[in-house]
Structures are given as C-alpha cells and as structure tokens.
Amino acid sequence: MNEKKLIVSKIANGTVIDHIPAGKALKVLKILGITGEEGYRVALVMNVASDRLGRKDIVKVEDRFLSKEEVDRIALIAPTATINIIRDYKVVEKREVELPDVIEGIVKCINPNCVTNQPREHVKPRFKVLSKKPVKLECHYCGEVMGEGEIAP
Amino acid sequence: MRGRDVICILDFKRSELERLFRIASTRFEGDELRGKVVALAFFEPSTRTRLSFETAVLRLGGGYIGFSSAEGTSIQKGESFSDTIRMLDAYADAIVVRHRIEGAAKLAAELAEAPVINAGDGSKRHPTQAMIDLYTVWREKGSVDGLTYGVLGDLRYGRAARSFILSLTLFNPKRVYLIAPKGLEPKQELLERLKLDYELTDLSVLPELDVLYVTRIQKERFPDPAEYERVKGSYKVDLKLLEDAKGGLMILHPLPRVDEIDPEVDRTEHAFYFKQAANGVPVRMALLQEVIG
Numbered sequence A: 001m002n003e004k005k006l007i008v009s010k011i012a013n014g015t016v017i018d019h020i021p022a023g024k025a026l027k028v029l030k031i032l033g034i035t036g037e038e039g040y041r042v043a044l045v046m047n048v049a050s051d052r053l054g055r056k057d058i059v060k061v062e063d064r065f066l067s068k069e070e071v072d073r074i075a076l077i078a079p080t081a082t083i084n085i086i087r088d089y090k091v092v093e094k095r096e097v098e099l100p101d102v103i104e105g106i107v108k109c110i111n112p113n114c115v116t117n118q119p120r121e122h123v124k125p126r127f128k129v130l131s132k133k134p135v136k137l138e139c140h141y142c143g144e145v146m147g148e149g150e151i152a153p
Numbered sequence B: 001m002r003g004r005d006v007i008c009i010l011d012f013k014r015s016e017l018e019r020l021f022r023i024a025s026t027r028f029e030g031d032e033l034r035g036k037v038v039a040l041a042f043f044e045p046s047t048r049t050r051l052s053f054e055t056a057v058l059r060l061g062g063g064y065i066g067f068s069s070a071e072g073t074s075i076q077k078g079e080s081f082s083d084t085i086r087m088l089d090a091y092a093d094a095i096v097v098r099h100r101i102e103g104a105a106k107l108a109a110e111l112a113e114a115p116v117i118n119a120g121d122g123s124k125r126h127p128t129q130a131m132i133d134l135y136t137v138w139r140e141k142g143s144v145d146g147l148t149y150g151v152l153g154d155l156r157y158g159r160a161a162r163s164f165i166l167s168l169t170l171f172n173p174k175r176v177y178l179i180a181p182k183g184l185e186p187k188q189e190l191l192e193r194l195k196l197d198y199e200l201t202d203l204s205v206l207p208e209l210d211v212l213y214v215t216r217i218q219k220e221r222f223p224d225p226a227e228y229e230r231v232k233g234s235y236k237v238d239l240k241l242l243e244d245a246k247g248g249l250m251i252l253h254p255l256p257r258v259d260e261i262d263p264e265v266d267r268t269e270h271a272f273y274f275k276q277a278a279n280g281v282p283v284r285m286a287l288l289q290e291v292i293g
C-alpha cells in the first residue's frame, strides 16, 4: 500500500491540520481537547513522508473548526503546521499557523516563583515571543525565557 | 523620566543613566519632594535598601508611608499583593516595592497609576542597586567603559550580581569575567543576553581586574540547605589574594557581607563597598527627583 492511500479519504466539512512535525499529532489532538469520546470523526496519520519536513503528521477532524487561541497553541508545538478549512469536500481556506508577537493565557511560566504562578493574584500569564522558529518566549512579568522543550501549552 | 516605572535596569538607556549619575553627584539635599508621599512597600525585609530610600525621601523634603515586612499587615490576613498595591496607589505619589516573588514589581506597575520603583523582586531584578553600582564606578573611574570587570560569587540566585552583569551590557566594558563556585554559575538564559566580551573563569584573573564585584551566597534562595553548606565559604577576598591586584583595583559589594571579604581588606585602598552603600542615598534621591519631583 502506498502512502497516498494511507492518507485516508477526504472529509466533507472540517479542518485538516497538515505539516505537523512528526510525532506531534497526539499533542495537537490534546490541544483541541479531542479524546475520541466527543464523537468527532477523526483521522490521524503519523510519520508519513513529506517533501518539506522529511516526515510529518496529519490530523483531520470532521465538523470541527479552530479558534484563534487553538491555532496559537498549535503554533507553539507545531510551528510548521498548515491549517486547511474544508467545506463541501473543497479546501476553502489554507493558512500557515503563525505565532503572534505576544501570547496570553495559553502557557504557564516555568518559573515557580513567578507572580503569574501565585493563585491569590489571578494574573493571566503573558509572553513576548522572542523567536518563532525555534519558539522562544519571555515572560512579561518575571523575564524568564523558555525554550521549545519547556513550553507546555 | 517623570512618571516612569523603574522595573528592570535594561529599561534604561545609557544616556538616561548618565544623566542620573550627574544629578546624583551634586545632590545632597533639596525640596523637590515637598508635599509628596512615597509608599515604601517592603513585603520582604531589607535594611540598607529601605533605609536609603527613607533617607532619600526625607532629604528631598518628602514623607513616606509603608511597612518593612509582610508581618503584621493585612497581607498576613490573606490580602493579595494586588489589593495592597491598589490601596497604596490611592495614598501615595510613588510606590517602592520589594518582594520575594519575581514579576511582582511589573504587576504593581500595571495596577498602579503612580510610578512604581522596583527595590528588588525575587532573584532576578534589582535596578536601583545596579544604578548605585554603576554610579560608584562612574564616580571613581570617570567612566564605566573600557574597564575589566570580575563578578564573583553567587551568579545564579543573586539578583544584585545578575542586575550588575546585565547593566554592563548598556556600556562598553573591556572584558567581564564571571567567577562563580560550582553550582552557582549564571543560568544559560542570562549568558544568552550578554552581548559583551565575557568569560566564565576563576580568581586567577585577579591581576587583570579594574573592578571586582563580590556578592554573598544567598542562603535564603537555596532550594537545598545541604547545597548551601557545600559552597559556603568556597571563596574569600583577603589580603593575600590582593597581593596580585592592580594598583587601582576597586572592590564593590552590595552588602550585607558574610565572610566573603575579610575585614582586613576594609583598610586597603581597594575597599569601595562602604562608599558604594553611601551612594545609595544620592542615587535614589536623583531617581526619585526624576520620577516624581
């Protein structure tokens, strides 16, 4: 069976997240809060050949569209991803994920002594994006810099 | 600088710091703060920093309110830092904050309309100390540029050392040697910010130095007490070490010291740390005058 066939059938309406770095598809599903119990029809393809990435993962979800916050979170762990919106079997929109210059609320600061990690203060974490590829974030409050391995969206 | 928050030394331009130094070098008293109230919110105890802020306010004719530790205040009853800052903002023309939590000063600056001055938060930032350190060099050597610096001690948890090292990036030092006991080396994240000629080394570079900045090992910031015992007393500046020093070597220390500088060194031409401590008042006067005067 060639890999073309493995990439399962087309979906009618929904979202195809392509060019996910190999091995990150499950993390993408986690960000979307998809466990399988919600009833969405989901196709997951992992470690297939890609001209651009060598190997890549793909996630297809029927009847599910992404919020901006979800796209930002995907950008954090899969900066190469492209998002295709499908309506009536056709790609109606195709865009690359891109981290905004500032991200708010979706990542926790890794510094336990940071004011954003003090429950009594109710401070929403905020980060300046120092670098997009590789991802590097600087905490707006305490100045801690986090690299790719330290970011848990 | 009117109305401006003072959170991190890197928020300042070199020209702004030099302007501050020029004001500090002529300031002994004034009435720029007459009728003004400064809140000194010390959620974490400090002697030198708090007393020098108090003195600076009084010498400029102002008054102050505040507390010198969280004990005995409504914070102990569970009031949030944010609410305490909002209250002080309603009373005072400026708020000086010291806190053990990192980012506390930045948060205070977002909540308060009055300017906020960071008097040390957590193990990262202590901008007014860095201003005093730079001022002491500028005053004695005529410039911060072109000198060889050694920074000795706890470069991992010490906020004064960290702020001083970062502040040097605003100038053009000839070279910066970072000298730390094992386990107290600066974090990678700090090194990545150093756009200057630096090297991690040991005290053998002493003969090259124009300025030696010594810090104490921060016992209170050690996660593991056994680790503290291990590195405690692993370096000491004494007369024997200074036999190899250059004539004009300046030794700085943000104080308090424990035993990292032998008291015998106090009598030498190299000891500048008491002068440095005294400079806390004129530098903070200059800053307060610029921000709310």
Ligand SMILES: [Zn+2]
Binding pocket: A109, A110, A111, A114, A115, A116, A139, A140, A141, A142, A143, A144, B103
């Ligand atoms: Zn933080």
